[in-house]
Structure formats: C-alpha cells, structure tokens
Amino acid sequence: MTHPLAVAFGPLPMPDTNPPRPAIPLPDELMASLLSILGPRGIVTDPSDLEPHLSDWRGLYRGASPALLRPASTEELAACMRLLHAAAIPVVPQGGNTSMVGGAMPDESGRQVILSLSRMNRIRDLDPVDMTMVAEAGVVLKTAQDAAAGAGCLFPLSLGAEGTATIGGVLSTNAGGNTTVRYGNARDLMLGLEIVLPDGGVIHGLRRLRKDNTGYALRHLMVGAEGTLGIVTAAVLRLFPRPRAEAIALCAVESEDAALALFRRFRDRDETAVRAFEYMSGNGMEMVLRHIDGATLPLSERADHYVLVDLASSRPDADLRGLMEAVLEEALEAGEVLDAALAESEAQRHAIWRLREEHPEAQKKEGASVKNDVSVPVSKVPEMIRRCSAALQALIPGSRPVPFGHMGDGNIHMNLEQPEGMDAAAFLARSHDIMDCVNDIVRDLDGSFSAEHGVGRLKPDMLAEWRGGAELDAMRRIKAALDPKGLLNPGKVLPA
Numbered sequence: 311m312t313h314p315l316a317v318a319f320g321p322l323p324m325p326d327t328n329p330p331r332p333a334i335p336l337p338d339e340l341m342a343s344l345l346s347i348l349g350p351r352g353i354v355t356d357p358s359d360l361e362p363h364l365s366d367w368r369g370l371y372r373g374a375s376p377a378l379l380r381p382a383s384t385e386e387l388a389a390c391m392r393l394l395h396a397a398a399i400p401v402v403p404q405g406g407n408t409s410m411v412g413g414a415m416p417d418e419s420g421r422q423v424i425l426s427l428s429r430m431n432r433i434r435d436l437d438p439v440d441m442t443m444v445a446e447a448g449v450v451l452k453t454a455q456d457a458a459a460g461a462g463c464l465f466p467l468s469l470g471a472e473g474t475a476t477i478g479g480v481l482s483t484n485a486g487g488n489t490t491v492r493y494g495n496a497r498d499l500m501l502g503l504e505i506v507l508p509d510g511g512v513i514h515g516l517r518r519l520r521k522d523n524t525g526y527a528l529r530h531l532m533v534g535a536e537g538t539l540g541i542v543t544a545a546v547l548r549l550f551p552r553p554r555a556e557a558i559a560l561c562a563v564e565s566e567d568a569a570l571a572l573f574r575r576f577r578d579r580d581e582t583a584v585r586a587f588e589y590m591s592g593n594g595m596e597m598v599l600r601h602i603d604g605a606t607l608p609l610s611e612r613a614d615h616y617v618l619v620d621l622a623s624s625r626p627d628a629d630l631r632g633l634m635e636a637v638l639e640e641a642l643e644a645g646e647v648l649d650a651a652l653a654e655s656e657a658q659r660h661a662i663w664r665l666r667e668e669h670p671e672a673q674k675k676e677g678a679s680v681k682n683d684v685s686v687p688v689s690k691v692p693e694m695i696r697r698c699s700a701a702l703q704a705l706i707p708g709s710r711p712v713p714f715g716h717m718g719d720g721n722i723h724m725n726l727e728q729p730e731g732m733d734a735a736a737f738l739a740r741s742h743d744i745m746d747c748v749n750d751i752v753r754d755l756d757g758s759f760s761a762e763h764g765v766g767r768l769k770p771d772m773l774a775e776w777r778g779g780a781e782l783d784a785m786r787r788i789k790a791a792l793d794p795k796g797l798l799n800p801g802k803v804l805p806a
C-alpha cells in the first residue's frame with residue numbers, strides 16, 4: 311500500500327531538536343569533483359527539490375542539507391565516498407524516508423549531505439532455481455514483491471509502507487512487518503550484500519549461498535545498523551514458493567487473552583499455515599472506520615478487540631478454508647471468538663487487510679499520537695497491553711491507547727492518541743513521559759523498547775539505558791573501527 315509522505319503536525323517538541331540552520335554549501339572544488347563523477351542528474355541542490363528530503367513521515371524532525379547525491383552505480387558511490395571521507399563531510403543515507411524514528415533525517419547543522427540510491431533501482435537477477443533475487447538498494451519493496459510474483463515466486467516481506475520503502479531501507483532497519491511470524495525479519499530474507507564503506511571501500515558480498523561460514527558475517531552487521539556502518543547498494547534476497555491457497559478472516563475476540571489463545575490454536579494445528587496474525591484494538595478500528603474512505607467493518611457488532619488471521623500455503627490442495635472454519639468454530643464455542651468474517655474474494659481479502667494497514671494513517675488523521683514500537687515474549691502480550699493501557703490512561707486522563715500489530719511476534723505498537731479536544735502540542739510535549747511509562751512496563755516483562763522500527767535519531771538515549779555496559783561498548787568499538795571519523799549517519803543509533 312502506498313503511503314504519501316505527508317507530515318501531519320509541526321515538529322514534535324523533542325528536547326534534542328533545534329531550528330535548522332541554513333545549509334552550508336559544499337566547497338567549490340569538492341562540488342566540481344562530485345559533479346564530474348555523478349553528472350548533473352546526480353546532484354540536487356535546489357532548495358525546493360531538497361524539501362521532501364528534509365522532514366520525516368511522522369513530522370518529528372526537520373533538517374537542513376547542502377545537497378542530495380544520487381549515484382547511478384556502486385562505482386560512482388564509492389568514488390563519492392572517497393572524496394567525502396577525505397573532506398570529512400557527514401553523509402545520511404535515505405531510502406523511501408518512511409523511518410518511524412527519524413533515521414534518515416539530516417540534522418539541523420546544515421552540513422550533512424543526503425545520499426539517495428533511488429537511481430540504483432535495478433533488479434539485477436532473479437533465479438527461480440536458487441530462489442534468489444539480486445536487487446539494488448533503491449528498488450521499492452513493492453516492486454521487488456511484484457518481480458518475485460511475476461516469476462511465480464514470493465518475496466514475503468510485507469509492511470504498510472511497502473509502496474515507498476526501499477530494499478536498502480528495509481535491510482538497514484531489519485524491518486519486520488506482517489509476515490515475520492512465518493518468514494522472519496528482513497535479516498532472515500537476506501543471503502548476501504554489496505556494501506560501500508564510509509571510506510569508499512567496497513565489499514562485494516553478493517553471494518547466493520545458503521551456507522557460507524567464512525569469517526565474520528559482515529552482511530549481518532549491516533542489517534539493522536541503520537546506515538551507521540556502511541551503505542547497502544545491493545542485496546541477494548531469498549524467495550519462497552508462491553502461495554496457492556489462502557484464507558483470511560477478521561475476528562472480534564473477547565479479550566487480549568482470547569486473541570493469544572486463538573493464535574495458539576492456529577499455531578498448534580498448523581504452524582506453517584499462519585502467514586500473519588495481527589491484533590487490533592477497538593479504539594484503533596474506530597479511527598480507521600471514521601477516517602479511511604470506504605472502510606467498513608464486515609462484522610455485525612463493534613468490539614474492543616479484533617484479530618486478522620491470514621493463512622497461506624504453497625500446496626494447492628491445502629484446505630485452509632477448512633482449517634480456518636474448524637479452528638474458529640472451536641474458539642467460538644470456547645467463547646474466545648465473538649464473531650468472524652471470512653473473505654470470499656480478492657476484494658474482501660484486500661478490504662480486511664486495509665482495516666489493519668490503515669491504522670497508522672487513521673491515527674494521524676485522528677490527531678496527535680505517540681508511538682511505542684515494543685516487543686515482549688509472546689506469552690506476555692496480553693499483560694503488556696492491559697498494563698500499558700491502564701498506566702497511560704492514568705498518566706494522561708482521556709488519552710486513548712491504540713495497541714495494534716504483530717501479535718504473533720510479540721511486537722505490539724503500543725501507541726497513544728491524544729485526548730479528544732486536547733491541544734496537540736501540549737499532548738506531544740508529554741512524549742517522553744509516555745514512552746517512559748510504556749518502557750518501564752516492557753522492561754519489567756523482559757521486552758525491548760524497539761522491536762522493528764529501530765533506534766534512529768529518536769531513541770539513542772534509550773539504547774544507552776537498555777544496552778549499556780559491555781554491549782554498548784562493543785557497538786561503539788565496531789563503529790569506531792568501520793567509521794573512525796564518525797561520518798556515516800551521525801547522531802543515529804549510538805548515544806552521543
């Protein structure tokens with residue numbers, strides 16, 4: 311689904327943001343050298359063309375930059391990086407700019423150059439025997455999915471921003487999304503990487519091997535590094551057999567515990583059939599029905615809790631409809647499921663998924679909201695939702711918790727919407743209190759403050775608090791070894 315890069319609100323009043331300073335032009339000699347490498351199409355300096363690259367999807371940050379570089383090949387990029395490294399110019403990689411944590415934003419200094427790989431958008435190879443695709447970093451995720459489908463295969467990574475997010479971005483954030491429960495995170499879908507290092511060195515690691523124990527797995531260091539260690543220019547992605555049978559249902563469930571019990575019923579019956587298992591709260595569903603054109607609830611009554619169950623199999627004879635009906639019947643009898651609608655057509659499947667995927671957009675339209683992308687062990691999801699909801703409502707009376715997301719992975723977006731009628735800026739000024747409130751409970755439940763969106767610019771202080779000691783020290787040493795001048799995506803991930 312394509313999400314326009316719209317900014318709903320003015321910048322969040324984060325204590326670590328300053329008004330952007332005017333961009334500091336690159337030195338003339340450097341500019342001339344970059345132009346000779348990239349050509350006029352490869353450098354953007356016009357302020358109106360730079361504009362969309364200076365703010366993020368959530369409207370948290372606004373930066374300044376003298377230039378956006380758009381290399382057309384790995385060689386061009388490597389040559390640019392050698393020059394920028396010598397001149398000590400900081401570089402911020404930016405893919406589709408859908409980061410939820412300000413990861414792809416230049417800061418306010420006006421010194422940081424933005425790097426876009428949008429011209430490196432070729433699918434170099436697709437092999438249905440090896441079940442691999444070699445895609446350049448600028449390939450949009452949806453394009454990669456379509457290319458796989460065109461060859462009778464499946465590239466399973468799927469998320470709401472897939473019409474805009476790029477292969478470079480999803481790998482650099484180790485994106486999760488809707489199908490992690492079955493296929494894993496982006497990391498699990500990657501076999502090899504081509505990488506340009508901060509000093510312009512190139513790692514030619516596009517190996518399509520299932521087994522390759524040849525020293526440190528540098529490719530895995532780059533996945534989830536959020537552009538702080540190297541620039542991903544191309545990747546070998548894993549493909550899977552395409553689904554030949556599908557069954558999708560929207561269920562109203564009795565409680566958070568009932569949602570988890572339903573997940574267990576499906577998993578115990580046939581773990582390989584569960585492609586996605588997504589939880590939604592009554593609050594979130596109301597917002598989708600209110601704000602999203604054409605959204606309707608295919609159930610007779612509204613509920614406080616819903617789940618979307620998506621079953622898929624590559625076996626044409628898999629009776630997924632039978633499996634869905636049998637499990638739902640048991641759960642209805644047990645009082646876990648209150649009502650359910652099974653999709654009968656592609657249009658209905660799409661309509662049910664839309665109710666889920668439009669949650670972020672509907673929350674934007676409803677007013678100001680604060681996101682908490684957290685994970686806990688799957689068994690603790692119901693307790694986490696209940697405790698966080700109660701604590702948040704006590705913290706800001708009238709606020710509306712909107713927990714939703716990837717229940718099968720233990721990853722819930724424990725978001726909070728402002729009280730109706732409250733001033734948005736006053737609500738957003740409480741952002742850090744809100745995040746702390748959720749994080750205290752998540753920590754108590756052995757969870758993580760960042761499940762899939764990453765650390766970016768928003769959460770380095772949390773990293774210091776949660777991953778201190780030897781773990782953070784090792785991260786700093788890795789950063790210093792690969793990027794001793796600290797030029798690649800400064801201010802992201804690691805605390806200052």
Ligand code: FAD
Pocket residue numbers: 313367402403404405406407408409410413414427447468469470471474475476477478479480481482483484485486487488536537538540541542543670671762763766799802
């Ligand atoms: P950007 O936002 O441009 O960049 C993300 C990070 O990667 C930045 O730190 C950037 O510097 C770095 N980067 C980008 N390209 C490169 C490169 N070639 N080399 C090195 N570093 C690079 N995420 C999930 O995990 N699951 C979801 O379900 C999900 N749903 C979303 C729904 C919506 C509506 C939106 C707006 C976002 C969602 N996201 C989700 C968040 C986001 O992380 C993903 O959309 C995606 O991983 C980012 O890809 P991108 O190309 O937009 O990267």
Ligand code: MLT
Pocket residue numbers: 470487667669670681715723725
């Ligand atoms: C999603 O799963 O839709 C996004 O990752 C969550 C969000 O917008 O908080």
Ligand code: ZN
Pocket residue numbers: 487715716723762
């Ligand atoms: Zn998500």
